[in-house]
Amino acid sequence: MKKIIVAIDGFSSCGKSTMAKKLAQETGYIYVDTGAMYRAVSLFCIRNNWMTDTNIDQESIKKNIESIHLEFKQNNIGKTEIFLNGENVENEIRTLEVANGASRISTLGFVRRELVRQQQLMGIEKGIVMDGRDIGTVVFPEAELKIFLTASPEIRAKRRYDELKVQGTNIKFEDVFENVKERDERDQNRVESPLRKADDAIIIDNSSLSPEDQQTLLMNLFVQKTA
Ligand code: DC
Numbered sequence: 638m639k640k641i642i643v644a645i646d647g648f649s650s651c652g653k654s655t656m657a658k659k660l661a662q663e664t665g666y667i668y669v670d671t672g673a674m675y676r677a678v679s680l681f682c683i684r685n686n687w688m689t690d691t692n693i694d695q696e697s698i699k700k701n702i703e704s705i706h707l708e709f710k711q712n713n714i715g716k717t718e719i720f721l722n723g724e725n726v727e728n729e730i731r732t733l734e735v736a737n738g739a740s741r742i743s744t745l746g747f748v749r750r751e752l753v754r755q756q757q758l759m760g761i762e763k764g765i766v767m768d769g770r771d772i773g774t775v776v777f778p779e780a781e782l783k784i785f786l787t788a789s790p791e792i793r794a795k796r797r798y799d800e801l802k803v804q805g806t807n808i809k810f811e812d813v814f815e816n817v818k819e820r821d822e823r824d825q826n827r828v829e830s831p832l833r834k835a836d837d838a839i840i841i842d843n844s845s846l847s848p849e850d851q852q853t854l855l856m857n858l859f860v861q862k863t864a
Contacts, residue, residue, distance in 0.1 A: 638863045640763040642779075644772035646832065647786035649736075649820045650793040652843060652851075653768040656786065658717075659852055660859060661766040669759055671769035671776070672739065673719040674707050674752050676730035679738030681705055681721060688738050695745065702751050733801075733808070733816055740820045743770075744827040770824055773835035782862045783838035784855065790817050792844050 643666070645657045654670050661668035682688040687697045708720045718727035729735065742748055749771075756776045759765060767776065773783035794814035801808050824832040834840065839858065843851050 641781035641859075641862055642760050642763050642777045643766040643782045643784070643859065644777050644780035644835075644838075645766065645768040645784045645786060646770055646773050646834070646838065647768075647784075648788070648790075648793060648817075648832070649824070650797040650817060651786050651788045652796070652848075653786050655848070656784075656851060656855060657766045657768040660855055662715075663856065664766075664859065665764075667759070667765045668717055669709065669756065669765060669767040670717070670719070671752065671756055671767060671772065673709075673727075673730060674755070675739040675743045675748075676735050677707055677719050677721045677726055678705055678748060678752070679735050679742045680726055680730050682742060683735065683738055688742065693741060693745075698742075698745070699747055702747060705751075707755065731804075733813075736820070737816065740823050744823065744829060746829045749829050770832040771830040773838050774833060775830045778835070782858055783835050784858075785834040785838040785840045787840065787842050788844040790814070790821065793817050 643657070643660060645653050647653050654672070657670070658668050660666065679688070682693075682698055685697070685701075687694040704722075706722050709717050710720060712718055718725055719730065720726065753771070753776050756767065756772075760767065760777055769776070773780055773785070791814070794810065794817040797817065798808070798810050798813040801813065841851065841854065846854075
């Protein structure tokens with residue numbers, strides 16, 4: 638069976654990573670969550686006070702971008718976790734504050750160029766499932782299988798809200814809904830690599846699709862592309 642690159646793009650909180658992770662597990666492919674990379678850079682900037690609610694200190698970020706070392710490692714139950722300069726930050730990057738920062742930091746061209754460079758290196762031998770916003774358009778325009786995943790903003794906010802509740806976060810649904818809409822707006826309208834469907838991507842709207850049906854659909858596409 639030939640090895641391919643699977644690129645999964647789409648809006649925030651539409652289940653890209655769940656879908657990508659499962660496919661990687663079933664096929665023995667490497668899974669890369671590029672959102673986690675932008676989130677880790679966001680965390681690094683917040684910690685260094687280079688990003689506040691009102692300001693981004695681009696000069697400091699630019700000067701230090703090469704000292705941000707990102708790595709993915711599997712934990713003892715096979716879950717991939719992200720390390721920022723040797724520190725496991727997988728849980729810390731999942732807050733709304735870091736997500737908002739990631740959405741802002743990801744508009745900076747020099748940040749994108751550095752992360753795209755690292756992502757392209759990860760895919761050099763193929764056999765990779767990568768999810769994000771620009772994977773099928775910028776990182777791997779030659780990917781053999783491209784998926785554009787989508788669902789309505791209300792449904793995505795509800796899924797995110799339920800997840801945060803389970804994690805014990807005290808938050809209002811309206812705030813999560815606003816956050817989803819704000820990030821959609823920013824992701825689609827930024828100048829650098831805005832979120833858009835690649836011409837040859839297959840759209841999957843999972844608003845009313847069960848996780849099982851979605852996975853079967855994806856697996857069938859994978860089998861077709863690797864035959
Ligand atoms: O998928 P996520 O919610 O973890 O992504 C966090 C932010 O990073 C999101 O606002 C969009 C941005 N992002 C991006 O611009 N390009 C990517 N390839 C992945 C994420």
